[in-house]
Amino acid sequence: MIRLTDLKLPLNHSDDELRSAILGKLSLADAELRDFSIFKRSYDARKKGNILLIYLLDLNLTADAEQRLLADKKFSNIVRPSPDTEYKFLAQAPANFPGADQQRPVIIGFGPCGILAALVMAQMGLKPIVLERGQDVRQRTKDTWGLWRERKLNTESNVQYGEGGAGTFSDGKLYSQVKDRRFLGRKVMSEFVKAGAPEEILMVSKPHIGTFKLVKMVENIRAEITRLGGEIRFNTKVETVHRVANTDDQGQITGLSLSNGEYLPTRHVVLAIGHSARDTFEMLLQQGVYIEPKPFSIGFRIEHPQSVIDKARFGEQAGHPILGAADYKLVHHCKNGRSVYSFCMCPGGTVVAATSEEGRVVTNGMSQYSRNERNANAAIVVGIEPDKDYPDHVLAGIDLQRELEALAYQLGGENYDAPAQLVGDYLRNTPSSELASVTPSYKPGVSLGDLSKALPDFANEAIREAIPAFDKQIKGFAMNDAILTGVETRTSSPICIKRGKDYQNLNTRGLYPAGEGAGYAGGILSAGIDGIKVAEAVAIDLLGLDIPI
Numbered sequence: 001m002i003r004l005t006d007l008k009l010p011l012n013h014s015d016d017e018l019r020s021a022i023l024g025k026l027s028l029a030d031a032e033l034r035d036f037s038i039f040k041r042s043y044d045a046r047k048k049g050n051i052l053l054i055y056l057l058d059l060n061l062t063a064d065a066e067q068r069l070l071a072d073k074k075f076s077n078i079v080r081p082s083p084d085t086e087y088k089f090l091a092q093a094p095a096n097f098p099g100a101d102q103q104r105p106v107i108i109g110f111g112p113c114g115i116l117a118a119l120v121m122a123q124m125g126l127k128p129i130v131l132e133r134g135q136d137v138r139q140r141t142k143d144t145w146g147l148w149r150e151r152k153l154n155t156e157s158n159v160q161y162g163e164g165g166a167g168t169f170s171d172g173k174l175y176s177q178v179k180d181r182r183f184l185g186r187k188v189m190s191e192f193v194k195a196g197a198p199e200e201i202l203m204v205s206k207p208h209i210g211t212f213k214l215v216k217m218v219e220n221i222r223a224e225i226t227r228l229g230g231e232i233r234f235n236t237k238v239e240t241v242h243r244v245a246n247t248d249d250q251g252q253i254t255g256l257s258l259s260n261g262e263y264l265p266t267r268h269v270v271l272a273i274g275h276s277a278r279d280t281f282e283m284l285l286q287q288g289v290y291i292e293p294k295p296f297s298i299g300f301r302i303e304h305p306q307s308v309i310d311k312a313r314f315g316e317q318a319g320h321p322i323l324g325a326a327d328y329k330l331v332h333h334c335k336n337g338r339s340v341y342s343f344c345m346c347p348g349g350t351v352v353a354a355t356s357e358e359g360r361v362v363t364n365g366m367s368q369y370s371r372n373e374r375n376a377n378a379a380i381v382v383g384i385e386p387d388k389d390y391p392d393h394v395l396a397g398i399d400l401q402r403e404l405e406a407l408a409y410q411l412g413g414e415n416y417d418a419p420a421q422l423v424g425d426y427l428r429n430t431p432s433s434e435l436a437s438v439t440p441s442y443k444p445g446v447s448l449g450d451l452s453k454a455l456p457d458f459a460n461e462a463i464r465e466a467i468p469a470f471d472k473q474i475k476g477f478a479m480n481d482a483i484l485t486g487v488e489t490r491t492s493s494p495i496c497i498k499r500g501k502d503y504q505n506l507n508t509r510g511l512y513p514a515g516e517g518a519g520y521a522g523g524i525l526s527a528g529i530d531g532i533k534v535a536e537a538v539a540i541d542l543l544g545l546d547i548p549i
């Protein structure tokens with residue numbers, strides 16, 4: 001098999017034209033190309049009048065043709081042997097695992113990181129125990145709707161907590177910019193496809209799954225983990241991580257105290273708790289676990305008609321089925337030294353209430369697989385840093401998040417409505433009193449007014465400079481009627497639970513901080529990849545293997 005990169009064709013081409021393009025590009029005779037498959041397909045929409053599809057293809061050629069092409073310098077930039085992308089397990093536990101001197105590994109949190117860690121450990125025969133503070137995904141869906149429809153927040157079962165983790169009520173975008181030389185992202189995607197995700201996620205360059213499909217998929221992966229000897233306990237919060245410290249303050253994990261009163265002994269704990277488990281962060285710090293503050297971002301959600309974004313990005317081709325609903329990614333470096341960027345853009349989706357704490361309002365975005373809701377939404381956020389913006393102590397970033405979320409709750413009317421403002425009014429610094437052509441999608445509702453009160457001055461200054469700059473790239477971005485809703489504070493974790501090369505916390509052996517909450521992932525795919533890496537690290541230590549990681 002050889003891989004052909006960077007083959008470009010016009011948007012509206014036929015299957016035959018794709019085959020002819022391969023033959024033409026590589027000067028092959030028809031009989032030399034036995035068959036081919038698409039490894040990835042992306043598009044280049046920089047010229048709206050000439051949108052191109054870009055293919056990465058695996059070609060099955062006759063042996064002679066394959067040798068000839070690989071030896072031909074003319075093709076060395078676009079042709080190479082197809083890499084082996086299949087996942088290889090690093091270890092396999094003996095059938096009688098756990099032996100008398102071994103304890104089962106424990107994973108705290110069943111979001112994408114915990115799910116992949118548990119699945120890979122189960123596949124290696126390590127029979128992991130997963131502890132998840134929230135409910136199973138069906139009950140969790142009902143609890144989450146409780147806030148969106150009836151303003152009733154369940155602080156242990158919501159958008160942030162429960163089976164599937166924070167990514168369950170989301171757009172299910174599955175791309176990441178992490179370096180992935182071992183194709184671990186492919187392993188994550190393949191497991192998602194086995195569990196019911198659409199097969200095209202393996203092929204398109206910006207795949208997404210959407211909320212409904214994610215729910216079923218998560219249940220199927222849970223069933224597979226259980227079938228392989230793993231155990232998943234919902235409604236079970238880890239309240240204390242027991243850490244025995246020596247005089248050099250190097251600790252060892254010995255066990256966990258659970259919300260049901262149980263003590264669970266273990267020496268291997270994957271900490272995949274997400275970025276919203278603030279009480280658990282506090283507990284870890286009290287127990288002496290090494291934690292550092294890290295940068296994150298704050299801002300608003302912005303909503304436009306999807307048709308405005310489609311037109312700006314795709315021109316006459318807006319609505320083309322291959323292109324789907326258009327997305328965008330924007331960055332602006334401001335005069336005050338701050339950077340503003342778009343984040344977690346959800347084409348054809350809705351803005352959702354995403355708090356996990358009472359008396360606070362947090363926004364985020366989600367969509368279904370079809371992405372056919374009327375509005376496009378994205379976070380528009382400003383980067384902030386510990387030294388400059390929350391220098392007081394390790395968890396001061398959380399204090400700042402809480403302060404802004406409480407302010408948003410007050411501005412919204414103290415009933416979980418989100419404060420909102422028309423973009424035009426925000427730019428003119430005039431409070432909004434009436435909606436115009438864009439209907440906000442946030443549920444339970446919005447309260448119009450002066451949204452700038454929800455953020456520090458430097459952030460408003462930066463966002464007011466960035467929105468008109470973004471309008472130069474996406475015509476209509478600064479339109480008067482677009483809606484801003486606030487606040488967006490859970491963009492990433494405000495802390496990093498540092499780990500060493502062996503994936504264990506810098507001062508706590510047996511504790512494997514992982515995923516978004518620990519600062520090692522930013523999204524579903526990268527959290528899943530990180531889950532695989534820590535599963536491997538646990539297996540190596542637990543089984544006493546001499547394998548470099």
Ligand code: FAD
Binds near residue numbers: 110171
């Ligand atoms: P999480 O998914 O946060 O999972 C952590 C789990 O740990 C939770 O289920 C929590 O209940 C549990 N937990 C916490 N503390 C404890 C404890 N003490 N005991 C037991 N259990 C505990 N990313 C994308 O890539 N694409 C998207 O389209 C996308 N959209 C999003 C939309 C929304 C509304 C939200 C909220 C997030 C979205 N994200 C998206 C981000 C993505 O969901 C996260 O990056 C990802 O879920 C992080 O995975 P994780 O496993 O590290 O943590």
